[in-house]
Amino acid sequence: MPDTLDPSDVEQLVRSRPGWSLSDDGRSVSAELTFSSFADAWGFMSEIAIEADKLDHHPEWSNVYNRVAITLTTHDASGLTVRDVALAKRIASALARRGYGEE
């Protein structure tokens, strides 16, 4: 099981696309995304579903129409780890490719 992240790595994660919010207990980050349509949102989720299962690290996520909320945490470590960073990078890449999340 990987160690939890150092504060500087957490800060870097929070600052990365799409702009993650750190939970009060510091053990997870969350983001809310809005897409142009349900089909657009579902294409994004389908891409990340494949990446997540390949990483063997799955998001906690919900969807209503064109909106997707994602929470990342590593349950076995009771906090954020390199696994969350890896999945966050895939999410950032999928959003960037679609032109979303530009600052």
Next chain:
Amino acid sequence: MPDTLDPSDVEQLVRSRPGWSLSDDGRSVSAELTFSSFADAWGFMSEIAIEADKLDHHPEWSNVYNRVAITLTTHDASGLTVRDVALAKRIASALARRGYGEE
């Protein structure tokens, strides 16, 4: 916009597969499903995603690994309508085809 369901129709919906729980305010039903794997859960969600968009009626749903939680409601009617019954039927069919939800 369709009317909200009669109590007898709500009761029938609640009793249908996969066993829906009526919310306290009577305006929505929810179910929690467990699948054999993330891929199995995702296959189910991908099938329902297509049916939902075709019905133009989308679930509120969340996923963590092999678990899927679904809430059905018709926001524009502030309650349950025939649209929720239609989507519930697609969900029941997809579960039955996979052998899930048998009582």
Next chain:
Amino acid sequence: MPDTLDPSDVEQLVRSRPGWSLSDDGRSVSAELTFSSFADAWGFMSEIAIEADKLDHHPEWSNVYNRVAITLTTHDASGLTVRDVALAKRIASALARRGYGEE
């Protein structure tokens, strides 16, 4: 059943993103797409799958790793119709959003 397209509409379809090739018999158009990864290709296909079923007009398509080949035709009309134009527009939009197919 819609009529087959006028030659000028076929020409417009062929010129649209992603650059369709008209078959020798003029009854279908095809395109071959390459994505950055299998997950990227699958996200695209998942988005189009939803749009296609909603239009009730499905592509003939194949996939190997990061490559997707698509053929559009309207079988019932033995040729290209407004249905193919509608699906082609969804495909163009999904590719444009990802920055693919720019000329």
Next chain:
Amino acid sequence: MPDTLDPSDVEQLVRSRPGWSLSDDGRSVSAELTFSSFADAWGFMSEIAIEADKLDHHPEWSNVYNRVAITLTTHDASGLTVRDVALAKRIASALARRGYGEE
């Protein structure tokens, strides 16, 4: 790179669900599947897409409406290998769970 399969292992693969056809050159197997709807077919493909990318071994497959054609081969070995057996097992499991392919 894994060795190609022994003839007895190829025979076992061909006999497994869903009933694979060996190509004339013995380097690949193919199957044609029919589902109850496009959404049903897409749910199956979405499940296998996740399994395939996790195995890092992808099918050659095509889809038209409710039909899916799949070819398995290991290009780097110019023939059938344990990778194809692994993916075939996932396909058999996904079909069995849906009650398809029973003999």
